[in-house]
Amino acid sequence: MGVVSPVGNDLETTWNNLINGVCGIAPIQSFDTSDLPVKIAAELKNFDPIAAGVDKGFVKRNDRFAVYAMAAAAQAMQGNEDMQMDPSRLGVYIGSGIGGFDTIMREIIKMEAEGPRWVSPLMIPTMIGNMAAGSVAIRYNAQGPCVPIVTACATGTHSIGEAYRAIKHGYADAIIAGGAEAGINRVSIAAFANCKALTKSEDPLRASLPFNKERAGFVIAEGAGIVLIEEYEHAKMRGAKIYAEVCGYGNSCDAYHSTAPRPDGTTQSLAIKQALEEAGYKPGENLYINAHGTGTPMNDSGETKAIKIAMGEEEARRAHISSTKSEMGHALGAAGGIELVASVMALNTGIIPPTIGLDQPDPECDLDYTPNKAVKANLDIAISNSLGFGGHNACVAIRKI
Numbered sequence: 001m002g003v004v005s006p007v008g009n010d011l012e013t014t015w016n017n018l019i020n021g022v023c024g025i026a027p028i029q030s031f032d033t034s035d036l037p038v039k040i041a042a043e044l045k046n047f048d049p050i051a052a053g054v055d056k057g058f059v060k061r062n063d064r065f066a067v068y069a070m071a072a073a074a075q076a077m078q079g080n081e082d083m084q085m086d087p088s089r090l091g092v093y094i095g096s097g098i099g100g101f102d103t104i105m106r107e108i109i110k111m112e113a114e115g116p117r118w119v120s121p122l123m124i125p126t127m128i129g130n131m132a133a134g135s136v137a138i139r140y141n142a143q144g145p146c147v148p149i150v151t152a153c154a155t156g157t158h159s160i161g162e163a164y165r166a167i168k169h170g171y172a173d174a175i176i177a178g179g180a181e182a183g184i185n186r187v188s189i190a191a192f193a194n195c196k197a198l199t200k201s202e203d204p205l206r207a208s209l210p211f212n213k214e215r216a217g218f219v220i221a222e223g224a225g226i227v228l229i230e231e232y233e234h235a236k237m238r239g240a241k242i243y244a245e246v247c248g249y250g251n252s253c254d255a256y257h258s259t260a261p262r263p264d265g266t267t268q269s270l271a272i273k274q275a276l277e278e279a280g281y282k283p284g285e286n287l288y289i290n291a292h293g294t295g296t297p298m299n300d301s302g303e304t305k306a307i308k309i310a311m312g313e314e315e316a317r318r319a320h321i322s323s324t325k326s327e328m329g330h331a332l333g334a335a336g337g338i339e340l341v342a343s344v345m346a347l348n349t350g351i352i353p354p355t356i357g358l359d360q361p362d363p364e365c366d367l368d369y370t371p372n373k374a375v376k377a378n379l380d381i382a383i384s385n386s387l388g389f390g391g392h393n394a395c396v397a398i399r400k401i
Helices: 011-019 056-061 064-077 101-114 123-127 131-139 152-168 186-194 232-237 266-278 297-311 313-318 332-349
Strands: 002-004 090-095 174-181 223-230 245-253 287-290 320-322 381-388 392-399
Touching: 002 011, 002 064, 002 332, 011 332, 056 064, 064 131, 064 174, 064 223, 090 131, 090 152, 101 123, 101 186, 123 131, 152 174, 152 223, 152 245, 152 332, 152 381, 152 392, 174 332, 223 232, 223 332, 245 266, 266 297, 266 381, 266 392, 287 332, 297 313, 297 381, 332 381, 332 392
Parallel strands: 090 174, 287 320, 287 381
Antiparallel strands: 002 223, 174 223, 245 392, 381 392
């Protein structure tokens, strides 16, 4: 597993900060926000791509989302570079919700100011959303299926779920999967703010407030979460370190609205139910749910209803739930990858990361969201939920080996 996030540029740092309730949200440092309605975000901090194992030339030629993907993939592939396998059986499923947003913005400004001859010849291969997947495939000679999924905020989870299915049905032996995003810039802040999606709070500790009755929008974040998924016998044969088993996947669509989730939670519940059923979940098992939990009014109440519909009221109240977006914001297409990594770590360590800032629970959000402090639990199974603009819902289930 590999991760670069607003609370850490590697797996160990990210996980330690999550379970200790460290907030990675802060005033935006990378550009002037004086004329913008939103002034905070969850940016990466002290990220050095060269130290993270990314080639200097690659950094110079590529958009940040691809650089983040490469850095997280390098972590996931450490010790796995030489898997002694047929290259046509190794795939890459790495998606991005937006792709090279910085590149698009920069080259349009250049075009308007200086004319068409100054637009970079590298603009197209730098901006397109499939370039993270393609670049990782080149680095690791992955000649098998290479599918960059784009389902907005559900991208990372769908990428991992579809990679699981591809392996399960025999199309590959191993797939490097997850999501990457670098969508924090002046245009994205203005656009998300103008469609009323972002909180306007300027206090980092009162900004991302999942399941809190004072929640008023999400905090935009960036980063990447990448996992290496492998067929069990193949991994065992080569002595790979196995963190968990992917054992279920659900995929549904709200078919309701371009940005708003279906309020009654019925369609979101389908993805959760599918994943749990495929995973063989039985009432009474100790379950952790890494909720989508964006801190927007409609998402959190709708997701609460979806969990209850999928599991039944009694089982839903037994589940340990948290939103790690309370600490590291919403990384859009990268969120599902980062949160699946967090779910695996919760399963392995028996520690539930907290939902920080949850001091005034919304009466409509009445489940156990692990408020403010991590708790210990002997978990049997975990799921990670993602719900994206366009009504895209995804859920991946994992178990201990």
